[in-house]
Amino acid sequence: MLKKLACFTGWLLVLCLSLLFSFTLGLWQDWRTSSILVFWLLMLLVTVLLWCVGHALVLVIKGKKGRRLFEKFRLSRREFVLKAHWKTGASIIKRARRQREKLPLFLLLGDRCGKSTLLASAGLPTFYNNADDTLIRPTRTLRWWFFRQLCVLDVSSNFLSGSPAVAQAWKRLVQWCTSMPAPAGVIIAIPVTSLLNADLSALHALIRQQRALLEPLVRRFGEQLPLHIVITQCDRFPGFSLWAQQLSDEQRLQPLGYTWSHPPHIDGQDEQILHPLFSALKLGMSHVRLSMGRSVELTATEDTTLLNFPEEFSRLEPALRYAVASLCEPNAYFRHTSLSSIWFCATEPLEENRSRRAGLFVHHLLANHLKDLGLRRGNQRWLERPHVRKICSATLALAALWIAVSAWLSFDYLKATESQSAPDGLAAFLAKDEQRHFLSPRYLPFFPLLEARRQKTEAHLLQTPSKKRQPEIALDAYQWQVLRAAPEEQRDLILSLADAVITWQQMRDGFTLDALQKNPPVKKALLQREYPRTLSPLSIMAIERHFMLSSDGEKWLLTARRLLESLLNHDPALQWLVAPGALLPPLQAAAWWPSLPDSIMLSGLWTLEGEKKLFGWISTLEKAVSHPLPILTQEKTRWPTQRQDAWRQYLIEVSAHLSHITPAKLARPHLVAMGQNKSSAMQFVHRTLNELQDIKAPQAQPWLQTLRQLQQLSTEANASTIVRRTTQIDRQVRQTLTDWLQGNRDSKMPDSAAPADRAWLHWQTVRNKAVKEAVSQGAPDAHLTRALFAKNENGDGNPITDLLPALTALQEHITPQNTDAGVNAVWLFYQNDAQRLAANAIHQSTCWLNAQWKRSVIWPLGKNNDTRGYEQQQALSQQLIGDFLRGPANAFLEKDKSGLSAVSFAGIHAPLTAEFIHLVRHGYPAEKLLDIQERESTRDEDQITALVTKVTALETEQNALSKKSWKLNISSMPATVPGGAQLVPIGTQLTLSCQNGEQKFTSMNFADTQSFSWQPGHCTDVSVSVMFPGFTVHHRLYGEDAWPTFIRRFTSGEALFQNSEFGDDADLLEQTGIKNLLVRFSLSDTYELETAWQAWYARAQNIDELNTQIADLAFRSEQHTSTPISALPGDIAQCN
Template sequence: MLKKLACFTGWLLVLCLSLLFSFTLGLWQDWRTSSILVFWLLMLLITVLLWCVGHTLVLVIKGKKGRRLFEKFRLSRREFVLKAHWKTGASIIKRARRQREKLPLYLLLGDRCGKSTLLASAGLPTFYNDADDTLIRPTRTLRWWFFRQLCVLDVSSNFLSGSPAVAQAWKRLVQWCTSMPAPAGVIIAIPVTSLLNPDLSALHALIRQQRALLEPLVRRFGEQLPLHILITQCDRFPGFSLWAQQLSPEQRLQPLGYTWSHPPHIDGQDEQILHPLFSALKQGMSRVRLSMGRSVGLTATEDATLLDFPETFSRLEPVLRYAVASLCEPNAYFRHTSLSSIWFCATEPLDENRSRRTGLFVHHLFANHLKDLGLRRSKQRWLHRPHVKKACVLALSLAAVWITVSAWLSYEYLQTNVRQQSPDNLAKFLAKDEQRHHLSLRYLPFLPLIEEQRQIAETRLIQSPSTKRKPQVSLDAYQWQVLRAAPEEQRDLILSLADAVITWQQMRTGVTLDELQNNPPVKKALLQRNTLKKLSPLSIMAIERHYMRTPEGERWLFTAQRLLETLVNHDPALQWLVAPEVMHHPLQAAAWWPSLPDSITLSGLWTLEGEKTLFGWISTLEKAVAHPLPILTQEKTRWPTRRQDAWRQYLIEVSAHLSSVSPSGIPRTQLVAMGQNKSSAMQFVHRTLHELQDITVPQAQPWLQTLRQLQQLSTEANASAMVRRTTQIDRQVRQSLTDWLQGSRDTKMPGRAAPADRAWLHWQTVRNKAVKEAVSQGAPDAHLTRALFAKNENGDGNPITDLLPALTALQEHLTPQNTDAGVNAVWLFYQNDAQRLAANAIHQSTCWLNEQWKRSVIWPLGKNNDTRDYEQQQALSQQLIGDFLRGPANAFLEKDKSGLSAVSFAGIHAPLTAEFIHLVRHSYPAEKLLDIQERESTRDEDQITALVAKVAALEAEQNALSKKSWKLNINSMPATVPGGAQLVPTGTQLTLSCQNGEQKFISMNFADTHGFSWQPGHCTDVTVSVMFPGFTVHHRLYGEDAWPTFIRRFTSGEALFQSSEFGEDADLLEQTGIKHLLVRFALSETNEIETAWQAWYARAQNIDELNTQIADLAFRSEQHTNTPISALPGDIAQCN
């Protein structure tokens, strides 16, 4: 049990360590989790496979396993014996081949037809065989017969049995045959008894067995394997032995048969197939028959048989034709075979030894004929075969055509007189000549003449007048031109130099003029030679290539490379490399937002295509200088940061112009696109992510990370709940594992990403709901802005009010406490969709409000206006406008310091016209939008009423005081001039003017007494007069307080007056030199008068203050005047 537990623990530890290794490698290479798991599984699979292979090899080496695996490659006992016999003869044939000895090989096939007896009785010596070949014994497997110049492989008739083991052995034998040179032919042995058998089905079965056995060889060698049919046991044909006995011994050695010079076409319906064979046999036998004469020892019957033998033997033709057709005619199962010859032979026992037999018509067949046929066949393999002859004729014909065409083309080429051609024509000639060299087979027979012509043309071209330029002078001038140019021009000049260096390098490697023309042209300032004539670019290129291949050209190239390296390093910031270019069109913000100005652009160099172009420039520069440049390598390293900085600035600039959104309608297609995350802002975001997709995670700046997080949230939101959950777990596991590998302690909590996902889903839900309402909105209506400007309105919730809060919540989850301007710009793009939805809602509502204005104000005023006078029309307009302001327009107006103005939401103001705002501000107070109890005018009227009541009360009290009269007794004393004067006063006069008359007190500087009666509010004028001889001066006091003021001044019994206090009479005093006057009046008790005055004056002040308040309140309520009907606007909102 402990052993099993330890084994399980060990395997589990190995799996965990391998998984940890896979995750460490995958996180380092920034692989996806799925790729990491696949890599882990592949690693385990490869490990298991290697272990299994190693274990299996160990077992195979030890001999414990693998027998079944190699079972099909093992040989059975029969096959082993067969291979042993095969290798014996095959080694002899290979040795003869190595010794270049021609030893044709024939395969002999037959089914118990005496073929082995025939070979043994041929009377030919054999080689490489110690056994007695004259002994007749059946062939069990194979038997090699090596004659002097011929080899025959006798194949046992057992192979025709068709048993699986024999069939498998035959396949082996065919495989071994194909590993050697093709046999000279196959001899098919057919016994004559099969031809004499009237049952043709037996003959057909025999032939088909042989044909099936022969098919693998035919499939392998085809026409290279001719067939030779050998009819054996002819001694069993009636009269054949008798006829053979009449022949001489030499004639018995000769072959009996026929050989076709060309393989005949085998057709079973053609009766003339074997006609050449039997015609030749009959003709020969007839001649032999004439030479035989009549033998003495023959009976009449034998003599008749002998005489009739040629005709009798010809009867074999139909049966033999049937056999040949069955053997050679192609069909759906067997291929076509070529018939070469047919031979007849037999064997007879020897008289002295009946166990031995001698062959008839066999000796010369194996000794000469088959050898000659095999050798002729070997020679015919490549020369004497019909198709080879045709191929040779075709090749000779093609060669003749080739030479003819080459002569014609070369003549056209050589007839050009290059010695009299212009330089431009010579350059074209050389370019055309180089094209010919690419297809030089056309001109190969006359290539020396063409080469001579080309050399003459090149020499003539180089002789064109030109002057040599010094590399230091020319390249230094070019350097000075580069350093003085603008960054864009510097880049063009440096790249032109790099292209020129590359072109020069190609010139030195032998590149053709046509290929060089594909390169950018070399600037004139960089050419080695200064041509005196105007030449074509091709001519200049040819001359430049010639001189570039010289040692001076090599030095020129080296100097140009050093100059190029110097120019690349002259600006460490590489401003010339990243300068704006015109090859790639800049990204214009107007492509996504047509309302934005065309000046908001991003250089195309910062896009993916621009990056490819820049890296292509860098590659060109490094290729030109032939080694990497550190400054360019550093630029490639910091290029991702520079690209992000450029895009960040672009996003900030675009978002700044998108921050202010004005109310406007959104087409239905754009609303649908907005619901599918395909709005202009989202398309711009997707383009940004696409252009920066090659920025790796460690290289990404905060704003790009935020943008990718939002994109990831969008992708996950479209997935199913299971996929989202799996993604969250994957992200959490990767983050936790990364923190653990880095040794970070502040690992994130497992559920930290869930609030961001929920915030994103909430934002998407609210936005989609707002989009759905906007799409379903038909005619303009105020439904989209319900509860948008006033939170206390009744009705269901408006999703637009939740758009910005939902986005703010998402922003707090993803980028809390953010201070980066790029991140803020990213959020402004998402905020733009919310603002556009709000602007669309406000636009729709204000359009509805404009229709309501026309319907409820303009149209009723125009209806039946003939029946109303102007005052009635004015009153009706005031009523309609008031109802309109308190009704539909109430939600679209708000009060500010200037009065009523258009409402706003998220900085978007309702597009009410300036005329309408002026109308409501100057003709209709803001309080008219409120209920009567909440209006300020109502409160003012209430205050006026209260103040009027107070004023009435105070006036009543004041009137009561005014009705009373207060007495005052005054004693006069002489008036004097302090310090003396030429004139002295002669008397004084005191006058009190009241509503009921004047009261006067005249004293001639005597001690007189007079009583005065005073009523508050009725006496408003007091005059003190001083009489002099000839004139009188007056001092007047005016107002309700005139008498109390007089009393307060004479409380001490006297008052000193300045001369200026006498008004218009002051000049008289100054003329007499009087500056001061001392007037004396002694007053009785004045406390009651002062008390009455104070009481009355206090009430007068209160009344004045209350009247002032009443006047202010009355003025505020009357400051709005009626607006003329002609001033009413036709449209109150910008709805277009």
Template sequence: MFKKLACFTGWLAVLCLSLIFSFMLGLWQGWSTPGILLLWLLVMVLAALLWHSLPELLLLIRGKKGRRWFTKYRLSRREYVLFNHWKAGASVIRRIKRRRTHLPWYLLVGERCGKSTLLASAGLPRFYGDSVDGITAPTRTLRWWFFRDLCVLDLSSNFLNGAASFRQAWSKLARWCTHIPAPGGIIIALPMSQLMRGDLSQLHALARQQRSLIEPLVRHYGERLPLYVLVTQCDKFPGFSLWQHQLSDAQRQQALGYTWSVPPHIDGQDDTTLQPLFTRLHEGFSLVRLSMARPATLSAPEYNALLDFPEAFARLEPALRYTLAALCEANAYFSPATLKSIWFCAAEPQVENQGRRSSYFIQELLTRHLPALSLKRSGLRWYQRSFGRTCCYTAAGICALWLAISASMSAMRLRPGLAELAPDKLAAFVAADEQHATLALPWLPFMPLFNQQQREAETLLARIPVTARPARQTLEAYQQRALHASPAQQRHAILQLAAAVTRWRQMQQGTPLDTLAEAAPISDELTQNVYPPTLSPLTRLALERYYMQRPYGERWLQNAQRVLENLVNHDLSLRWLQAPDAAFPPLHAATFWPALPDSLALDGRWTQAGEATVNQWMAEIEAAAGRTEPVFQPLRESWQQVRQQAWRHYLIDVTAHLSPDETGTVSRRQLIAISQNQSPAMRFAARIVDELDTIAPEHAQPWLTTLRDVQTLARAGDGAALLQRTERINNQLRQSLAAWFQGKSQTAAAATAQSAQQAWLAWQKSRNSAVTAAVAQEKPGDTLTRGLFTPGQQKPDTNPLGTLLPALATLQERVSPDEPDADVAAVWRLYQDDARTLLANAMASSACWLNTQWKSSVIWPLGKNAEKRSYEEQQTLSQQLVGNFLRGPAKPMLSVDNNGLRAAGFAGMTLPLTAEFSQYLRNAFPPDILQDLPQRTTTKVQDRKATLQAKVAALELQQSKLEKQVVKTTVTSLPATIAEGAQVIPTGTQLLLNCQKGGQVLSSMNFADKADFTWQPGQCRGVTLSVTFPDFVAVDQINGDDAWPWFVSLFSSGETLIDSRDFGDSAELLKRLGIKQILVRFAMSNTQPLEEAWQSWKTNADEISSLTQQISDLNEQSAYPQPDELAAHALSGLPDEIAQCQ
């Protein structure tokens, strides 16, 4: 139990470790998961094969220690002991075989018949193992007997009738016996007692047991393993012991039996099968009987028995024949066996020591007959055996038949009178004759005749007169013509010369004419000779091959290769190789988008077809040159990078021509193609990925990597749900294993890949929803754009078009989290084409529906009963109908900007309204016409304006009350002077307060004069201060509603310095007099009421001014005309079509 558990645990560990190793290697190499599992299965198969072949490998390599250790744990205890016994003798046989010495060995089987006693009592020396003749013990398993010229492997009778373990051990022992040199035969021991008893059923059972035992070896070796029957215990036959005692010692050592020179056919019903055996025995017995005298020691009965012994012994023939039939007859259960000899022997107790026995008639059998028989059989040649002779006769008959058939067919192939054939027919004959395979069996014996016939035909062709060309001049002229040609013509000339060089080399190698004729013919300007124009192309080809196989043809080929090298290397930029050609036509963008111009195309050499064509050209040139051209190496190294650049520019150009704001309807087939990832943009993206699939990921540019990632998501999304789930689980498993092998948690890349897949599915769901809605709409309507221009009025997921571009933006963020450059942005503009196509289809459908509504709700009602209405009534009706139309079906499809009403838009795309209708809306209607009256801006402005006007009226009433207040202030004048001193000093002052009711004056000659001044808010707007000098008067004028309050606050301290610049026209005169400041003195009394009255009036005036400004702003804001205030518009201004409906 422990051994089974250990074995199971070991195999489980091997399975797990091999699986981990396979995944590590596969993830490192970037293999697919099925490939990794296939590798794992292959490793398991190899491990199983190694497990079964390891014992043999250990036996062959490591020797005894390894064999002993490994076999101990692979075999059971009994099998291990059996193996040790067998190995002891097998090693001796192998060692003798390696010395190239012949030592035959035989297998001895029998059931408790004294066979081991017979060998032990033979009195022959043994050369291995225990050579002491002791009391023989029964053989438990097996025993090796090594005599001088023979080895016998004695098997225990337990293998015949033992337990199942012995039968299992015998199967392994039989397999071990096949690993050493083949045995000389199998000796089957039959006890005399069984034959004498004559029980046929028991004899049959015994024979079948022995036949079943030796069947594995007989099946393995076949006729090479003869059977030898040894009848033991003959001393039990009446008279046998008496008879052998009358013989001499030398006679008792001879072999008693018979050997067939030709193996007999065993038939249980044939009485003559054993006749040779018993005839010879009877003759021998009779001769011995005649030579005997009557011994004096024998009684009369014993002597009679001795005389009757030969005839009595012959009565064993039926039982022996029946036993041999059961043993050797062929049937459906056993392989055919060959009987070689039958021998009789005995082992009788010694007279001196009854515990020991002496064997008779066995000595010469072991020392002479059996070794001789093995030598005779080993020296037999294979062709001397029956099967070999049959094979030889069969081969000779086949060869004779082959020669006869070949002769008849060759006679039909040989054609006389070749010299009488015309050149074209002669060339056709050569071509037809070459179609026969050179080493075909029907022609092989007579190939020299066919070769001679072909040489004769070519010699006859060579008699045709031709004009030879000089190789150097002809090929150099060809080179000059090619160098002066255009790049495309240069390439044609180079390829033509390369093809000719390849053809000439094939001609030198003896390629058949039919094979040469399959390719394009060699140009007439490159042939070695000028051939008559009457010759057929096949005849010219045959002549060209004939002359090319001559020494002059070798020189011609060398010159042609030199010219080819010159032409290939004359232009290192390889313009001739990359020139346009019809073999790789340009890839037009109109193939995907028919509306794009034909001029937008990719050079054909950057496609896979172009790349394959260029590679084929280079391969043809290098094959003709016989080496790799160094001039092609830079092109090969930079080809993939240049291809990427070409496709990158092409992608940018194509996406730049895809108009993002054009609208138009899409057919149902195009919509279904979009849902199946077969739109022009998706087909173009798939074409780019397929064209550049040979570029390794590490060499791919960012835009190509992004495109591949998105296409991978698209392909994963195209599969069935089960396949998608399987692929997702596969990716997660691989990413988890990769992270585990690296000793860290799952990377952010795995999460990014999963989120990218989810984003792609979200984008695909939004796109398919939009396609489903578009396909379901049978006629133009506003359902596709419903809620698109006013998203706040509906749920965000109501219209799938509203989530289409955001879903694509999310996908872009997941796939390209970094700021994309121009190349990557072009990739995403390509994928935006589907979204914009669906959006354009929706807007075109809505525009057509709106145009229909315009005609049914405006144009048709105006035209109905128009003759019954006056022009003014028509104008009024038109205004009413247009207003209802704008507030009704057109309201969701219009928007407002600084210029007025315009067509609504989404994602940079607007409804295709006509310019005439847009101009009509801006000129005839205010922006708030789309709103209800309470919600219009003008209504709100008027309400605000009325509120402000009411506040202004209340403040104006309060202001008028404040202006009626009278405030009296007493002013006392004091002397004015120049504080810094001057040549002229003031002589007096005058103060004048200007009010609406008149002026109030205080004049003083620098004395203390006093006057009362009366001031009303808003009624006194000026104060004049005059300073009198001897020759002039300096006047300072102060204006404004705050002039008097400000003047009073200025002299609140009783005096103030007034700068000379404040005196207006007198400022220059004061400056010349050196007067900078004048000190003026006035004493003010009762100023507090004045300050309070002024502050109240000023605060009220400021509020009135602010409200007035707000009213003014509202007036400017509401400067647009109102619908009921609009002037009548001409009816001819109404547009007939308001949308560009396709």
């Protein structure tokens, strides 16, 4: 039990270790899990197969047990026994062959015709057989008869039965025969009774069985397998035994038959086929008949039988001819067989032992004749064989024909080149001549002549005038040209130099002109010599190749190779290698978005085709310098990062232009494609992933990882639940195993796969719902934008409103704390689909709104407009437009600082025309879209009413104050000029103008007193006059506060006036040199008057402020004037 447990544990440990090795190798090579498991199973299978093969080889090497075991299972019991009998004789024949002994082998076939008895009664000693061969026993399978110089394989008559098992055994026997030297012949035994039978169908059936048995051997050996027909049991022919008894013992040992020196042509219609045989038999029997004489022991009947025996024996010819024709004549089923001889034999019992029999006419046949026939056929000179003669004759004829054809082709070849004297013609001949292989059968007999012609042509071509160039001068000039060229031109020049170096190396390696012409042409600046302009490129190449094979050519090549290495190392950044060019078409964003400008493109060098092109250039450069360069190796290492940087910048640029979305209608095919993840943005994303599919996961930048993760989510979303779950488990197992192999013990598998999947499915569901509604939308309608700008009364949510939040949720699951611009660009491509769906919905709704404008505003205004006046038409337009704004247009307008404007969603504004926006801003305030209790004008009117009430109250109080009057006593004092003057005032006058008249106080510089009466709001003019001799100057005060201002000025009893304060009279003062005047008025108590003024003035200010507010509110409500009907727009939305 412990042994079994240990064995099981060991095998389990081996399986686990092999699986761990497979996963380690697969994760290192970034294989898929399925590929890793297949590799593991194949490794186990190969290991088991190798173990089985090794074990079998050990068994075969040690004891050949394997071969015996396989033979038992491969052969049936009958075949196994047959194999054992076959190997017994085959080993003897092979041993005799190794000893260079000639032992002809004959196969003996027959159907119970006494063939085994005939061999046993031949009276010849046998070898390699301890059994008594004289005993007559039937042959069940095979029986070997080894005579002194002959071997006969007696094949059992059971093989003629035709059963499937026997047929399979016979195929095995024929297969074994092919592994040995070819048999010397086949002996066909036919009983004479079959020939004597008048029914030829039985004879035909017998011959057909033998022919079918013989066919595999004939198919394998052909004419090398002659047939020897032996007629057995001739003692049953009437008179044959009596005739044989009359012969001597020596005569009975001799063979009775005929041998053809050449195989006869067998034709069943030819009656002369066996004529040589029976003519010879009849002649010999006639001679023997004469020698017999008349025996006294014979009766008259027996004597008559002996005399007629030769003629009677000839009766066998027709039947035998039929048998030979059936056996040897070819037909649709059997091949032709060659007949060598026909013999007649018989056996008779011995008088002393009737159980044994003695053979007649068989001893010498087996001892000499068959041996001689077999050896003579084996020793026949190969040239004397008919088929060999035919082959030799055909070979000589073909050789003569070959030489004749070659002579004719060579003559035409040389004749066509005799007229070529121009260099281009000579070069064309050399190129054509090089296509002719030096062992070409067409020109091989005359190869030396053609080779001499080629050398002469090449020498003649080299006589073309040309001027040698120094490599230092020519290549230095080329280097200067490269260094001052633009990066793209530098790349072309450096690659041209590399191609030239490769071409020169191929010239030194012996390439033909046709092979060299497949290379890019060498620039003229790199040629070794200067040639005439009329010389063709082929001629230049032929001459260049000749000089390149010289020592100067080797120096030129080495100098060019050093120059190439220096040019490759002159720019460590290899800007010339990755410079954009016209060789590869750029990847334009307009291919996906026709509205984008053609300037947004990515160089074709960063695509897969460009990568192949770049690596081809690097391969060309490395091949040219004949060894890897570190700078090119570093470029290969940096290439994945550079490609990702270029694609990242391309994505950022494209996404920046896609962020400006305008409302536009999406066609039905575009909507269907969007629902199938085949929108322009998704196709662009798929193209990006396909172009960067060779970037391995460890080398991928964050934006590419995000893009691949989104693609993986899309793929898994389309799969079944079991597949998604299996993928998640696979991802977790791979990540865990990778962390374990890298030694990251504390790393945890982020549990964000399931939330990301759910977020992706939610995003897909919302998007597909929005697409479905957009596809099912017929005529333009506002249904697509329901609740898009605000929730409607029914609360029916629009799937478009959930698009961007769903995408934001997905973004938070995949890249929660992203600061990379490339990752943001990736999300903008997915956001583009949502924005386009929203733009389509807004476009459809605004088109519906435009139709509503025409139906509810424009059409009613045009209907019966002749029956209404302009005022009525204007009133109707105001009503219709107001109803329209409060109705269909209410959801498409919003209020901002400038008034009403078009609504927007996700930065997409409704495409309302500027004329319509101007109409609603200046002709219809935004408050008209609200209910009357929510309008601002309603609040303004309420406020104006409140303010008017306050004004009325203040005016009542002010009027009450205005009806009262306050008295003030004023005393005058002399007015003077400070500092003195030529003229001095002679008097003063104070005037107070009120609504009820003027009050004046005139003083001639005496101490006078007068009383003044003042009412607030009724006195608005005060005048102070200073009288001089000949003129008077006046200082005036105006306004409701004129009298209070005067009082405050003279509170101290005097006031100093500047000459500029006297208005137009200031010039008179200036002329007299007076700059200041001091006026004196003494006032009584002014407290009550000042208090009354302050009270009245405060109410006046309040009334003014309230009136200002009332005016502002009234102006705001009256600033929207009626719009002329002619200013109404025909279309209010851009609906193209």
